[in-house]
Each structure stands twice: as C-alpha cells, then as structure tokens.
Amino acid sequence: MAEARQVQGELVLLVLSGDMEKGLAACNLALAALAxxxxxxxxFSFWGxxxxxxxxxxxxxxxxxxxxxxxxxxxxxxxxxxxxxxHLGGAGRWALLRLMRRHRIPPFRxxxxxxxxxxxxxxxxxxxxxxxxxxxxxxxSEVDEVAGAMAFLDRARGxxxxxxx
Amino acid sequence: MAEARQVQGELVLLVLSGDMEKGLAACNLALAALAxxxxxxxxFSFWGxxxxxxxxxxxxxxxxxxxxxxxxxxxxxxxxxxxxxxHLGGAGRWALLRLMRRHRIPPFRxxxxxxxxxxxxxxxxxxxxxxxxxxxxxxxSEVDEVAGAMAFLDRARGxxxxxxx
Amino acid sequence: MAEARQVQGELVLLVLSGDMEKGLAACNLALAALAxxxxxxxxFSFWGxxxxxxxxxxxxxxxxxxxxxxxxxxxxxxxxxxxxxxHLGGAGRWALLRLMRRHRIPPFRxxxxxxxxxxxxxxxxxxxxxxxxxxxxxxxSEVDEVAGAMAFLDRARGxxxxxxx
Numbered sequence: 001m002a003e004a005r006q007v008q009g010e011l012v013l014l015v016l017s018g019d020m021e022k023g024l025a026a027c028n029l030a031l032a033a034l035a036x037x038x039x040x041x042x043x044f045s046f047w048g049x050x051x052x053x054x055x056x057x058x059x060x061x062x063x064x065x066x067x068x069x070x071x072x073x074x075x076x077x078x079x080x081x082x083x084x085x086x087h088l089g090g091a092g093r094w095a096l097l098r099l100m101r102r103h104r105i106p107p108f109r110x111x112x113x114x115x116x117x118x119x120x121x122x123x124x125x126x127x128x129x130x131x132x133x134x135x136x137x138x139x140x141s142e143v144d145e146v147a148g149a150m151a152f153l154d155r156a157r158g159x160x161x162x163x164x165x
Numbered sequence: 166m167a168e169a170r171q172v173q174g175e176l177v178l179l180v181l182s183g184d185m186e187k188g189l190a191a192c193n194l195a196l197a198a199l200a201x202x203x204x205x206x207x208x209f210s211f212w213g214x215x216x217x218x219x220x221x222x223x224x225x226x227x228x229x230x231x232x233x234x235x236x237x238x239x240x241x242x243x244x245x246x247x248x249x250x251x252h253l254g255g256a257g258r259w260a261l262l263r264l265m266r267r268h269r270i271p272p273f274r275x276x277x278x279x280x281x282x283x284x285x286x287x288x289x290x291x292x293x294x295x296x297x298x299x300x301x302x303x304x305x306s307e308v309d310e311v312a313g314a315m316a317f318l319d320r321a322r323g324x325x326x327x328x329x330x
Numbered sequence: 331m332a333e334a335r336q337v338q339g340e341l342v343l344l345v346l347s348g349d350m351e352k353g354l355a356a357c358n359l360a361l362a363a364l365a366x367x368x369x370x371x372x373x374f375s376f377w378g379x380x381x382x383x384x385x386x387x388x389x390x391x392x393x394x395x396x397x398x399x400x401x402x403x404x405x406x407x408x409x410x411x412x413x414x415x416x417h418l419g420g421a422g423r424w425a426l427l428r429l430m431r432r433h434r435i436p437p438f439r440x441x442x443x444x445x446x447x448x449x450x451x452x453x454x455x456x457x458x459x460x461x462x463x464x465x466x467x468x469x470x471s472e473v474d475e476v477a478g479a480m481a482f483l484d485r486a487r488g489x490x491x492x493x494x495x
Contacts, residue, residue, distance in 0.1 A: 032479035314362035
C-alpha cells in the first residue's frame with residue numbers, strides 16, 4: 001500500500017534559481033510528470049520568484065528605496081530571464097530561444113501556462129515576495145497561492161521533492 | 166505505518182553552493198521543518214563548507230601552498246558570503262542584508278545558530294575539509310560532526326533529501 | 331516491508347549544471363551509494379550534458395549554424411569542465427585538480443568510469459541532445475541510454491531523487 005501511494009506521489013519542485021535554463025528544466029519535469037498523471041506543485045522562491053513576476057511589475061513604485069533598487073537590478077520577469085551560463089549580454093539567450101523554437105520547445109512562460117492548465121499548482125514564496133517589496137498583483141495569473149516554506153514542506157511530505165537551484 | 170514514518174521523516178539538506186542566498190534558503194527550510202517538529206540534518210560540502218568556516222579560519226597558515234592559495238581566493242566564511250547573483254562587489258549583499266533586517270529575517274549565521282539550538286544536526290564534509298587543508302578547529306562551534314558522503318546518504322535514507330546547489 | 335524497500339532504494343541523480351564541482355559531487359554521491367550496494371542512475375541534462383560529450387565531439391560540423399555556435403561557445407567535455415566558482419581563466423581549475431590529485435581524488439571522467447563499472451546507469455537527456463545538435467556518437471562510451479524527462483521520473487519513483495543544479 002505504502003509503495004503504491006509513493007508511486008502516485010506528488011512531484012514538488014522548488015525553484016530557487018532565476019536562470020532561464022533552470023525554469024525550463026522545472027517546467028520540463030512538471031510536464032512529464034503531468035503527462036504521467038502525477039500531481040505537481042511548483043514552488044518558486046528567492047530569485048526563482050522572477051519567473052512569476054509580470055513584465056509590468058510595479059515593485060519600482062511606492063516600495064522602499066532598497067526594494068526599488070533591487071527591482072531595478074533584478075529586472076527579469078515571467079517572459080524574459082537571463083541564462084545562468086553563456087548569457088553573453090543576451091546573445092546566448094537569443095540563440096537558445098531560436099534553437100528551442102526550431103525544436104518546438106516552448107519558452108518558459110508558455111510551458112508554465114501549459115503545466116498550469118494541466119493541473120500543476122503554482123506557489124510563490126511569501127517571504128521573498130515581502131523581501132522584494134512585491135504584492136500578489138505583481139505576479140502572473142498562473143500563481144495559485146502565496147505561501148511560505150512550511151507550505152512547501154507540507155506538500156513535499158509523502159511526495160517527491162526536487163530542488164532546482 | 167510506513168507512511169506515518171515518512172510523514173515524520175527527517176529533512177536532510179545537502180548544501181553544495183557557497184552563495185549566500187542558498188545558505189539562507191537552506192536555513193529557512195530547516196527552521197520551517199524544525200517548527201513542524203521534524204528532525205533536520207544540514208550537510209555542507211564543497212563551496213558550501215564556506216558557511217561553516219570561522220572568520221579566523223587558519224587555512225592560510227601551515228597548509229600546502231595550493232590550499233593556502235585556494236583559501237585566500239575563497240575567503241567567505243560563516244559570517245559573510247558572496248551572493249551568487251547581483252553581488253556587485255558587495256553592494257548587492259549589503260542591500261539584501263539591509264532588506265532582510267527590515268523584514269526581521271536574520272542573516273545566515275544567526276539562522277544556523279537558531280536551527281542548531283532547535284536540534285538541527287550540522288555536518289561538514291570530510292573530503293572537502295581535507296581538500297581545502299582545513300581542520301575541525303577552523304569550523305564554527307555549531308558543527309556537530311565531520312563526515313563523508315556515506316553519512317549523508319545514510320541520513321537521507323528513509324528521510325527526505327534536498328540538494329541546494 | 332515498505333521501509334525496507336526504501337532503504338534499498340535507487341539513488342537517482344539529476345545533473346543540470348555543467349560546472350566541474352557539481353559533476354564531482356554527483357560522482358562522489360554515486361560512488362558512496364554504490365559502495366553501500368544501492369543501485370544508482372545518473373541523468374545528465376542541459377549543461378550537464380557537457381559531462382558526457384567526447385572531446386572530439388562533432389557538433390561543430392554539419393549541424394545548423396546556431397548549434398555549431400552554441401557548441402563552439404560551450405566547449406566543455408567529459409575530460410575538462412569549467413569551475414562554477416573561481417574558475418579564474420582556468421587557474422582555479424588547475425589548482426583544484428592538483429589538490430585533488432594530492433588527495434587521491436580522481437577527476438570527473440575517471441570517477442564516472444569507476445561508477446559505471448560498479449553498475450551506475452548513465453543516461454543522457456534526449457531533449458538536450460537534440461537541442462545541441464548532437465547525436466549518440468558524440469557522447470562517451472559510458473552512456474547507457476539516451477532518454478527524456480519521463481525516464482528520469484520513472485526511475486526516481488520509489489527511489490531517491492536528488493537534483494544537482
């Protein structure tokens with residue numbers, strides 16, 4: 001019995017990195033698990049929160065100066081992220097996105113949308129949200145919940161937790 | 166029965182990275198698990214060992230030249246680490262630490278102390294220690310044990326292992 | 331019963347990073363698990379695929395221009411990889427490899443060979459392979475299988491999955 005439950009266990013992905021390739025890997029794993037009819041939760045924390053930020057993210061207005069400064073430096077959002085390796089001022093990203101299109105691999109935002117439509121639960125880390133001076137309105141519509149580390153651990157229990165950092 | 170054990174399973178965190186944000190994430194997870202009365206082990210390896218180095222770490226004295234050189238380049242320690250992203254020569258770290266203080270999020274060392282007081286077991290990787298020319302005396306007092314990969318795997322068995330790299 | 335199975339569960343390592351230290355950590359964990367007679371699978375994806383590329387990797391010939399460009403920039407292979415931290419134009423790697431030799435820690439390729447001989451299964455991510463314009467012939471002989479994310483998840487079920495990113 002216990003084994004059977006484990007086989008059908010939830011895949012709980014913790015995304016700590018904001019690098020484009022890490023987000024793509026998370027979506028890729030999520031989509032494969034969903035295709036195998038496993039429940040999936042994606043929890044985005046720290047730089048990973050960038051993946052959930054709207055382009056028109058307002059954390060540059062009204063927030064304390066430091067949050068605004070951090071927001072200005074940390075400009076990535078759901079539709080565009082830096083590569084962790086070979087970003088090359090954007091040239092690496094451009095090349096990779098072209099290659100992906102040729103191989104019909106959708107970019108991050110589209111993959112996340114697809115995973116969300118297929119039932120993946122998307123959670124934004126509340127601590128990071130506060131730290132960056134953001135509110136729920138600054139996040140894309142796919143976000144189902146804003147919650148803390150405890151929520152991640154609760155979901156990870158009994159399931160399979162993988163951290164993509 | 167088996168499921169009940171899993172629910173109460175140990176959280177075993179493997180920290181391979183020396184980036185400040187990764188250490189904070191590890192402590193954050195550890196504290197949340199401890200608050201939920203789960204046992205926690207933190208295993209620090211490779212650059213992650215920096216998190217356990219004393220400020221007055223003596224790996225620059227007496228060790229072979231290469232270890233000393235590595236130690237000089239790799240100056241981070243328990244009280245101060247580089248950010249993996251937006252370090253900006255220290256300005257990014259300064260801004261993040263200020264933001265954290267404003268949100269009452271303690272820096273790494275204080276979080277680790279708290280986790281340790283709450284019962285988290287802190288292990289330093291013996292292989293890395295040897296490689297860097299360090300001894301137990303170069304590590305902070307929170308370190309409970311110096312052990313190898315086998316110890317990590319043993320603890321991870323039956324529990325939940327998460328690698329923060 | 332269920333617990334006994336978990337104790338003997340497979341260790342399934344997902345390597346997303348191409349940084350030398352991450353590959354070494356993966357091999358180290360794999361070898362420790364193999365020594366404890368646990369089955370091990372190493373799944374290399376994204377930049378991690380570099381660890382499986384032959385030195386004479388031909389993705390610079392015949393492939394579309396973008397793949398060739400990516401291949402030229404992304405020159406690392408099974409016998410030589412950049413460090414993620416303190417690479418210092420190769421000096422950091424040189425120093426670390428020397429230190430490792432002194433401590434009788436073999437470099438990545440030798441560790442992988444050893445793990446493979448001891449029974450570890452080495453899988454290359456098919457999606458990444460296609461994206462980089464590579465074929466099976468461009469990979470080292472230790473690769474047992476070319477497969478997708480689904481294969482990783484299947485193996486991770488019931489076992490212990492750790493992502494080294």
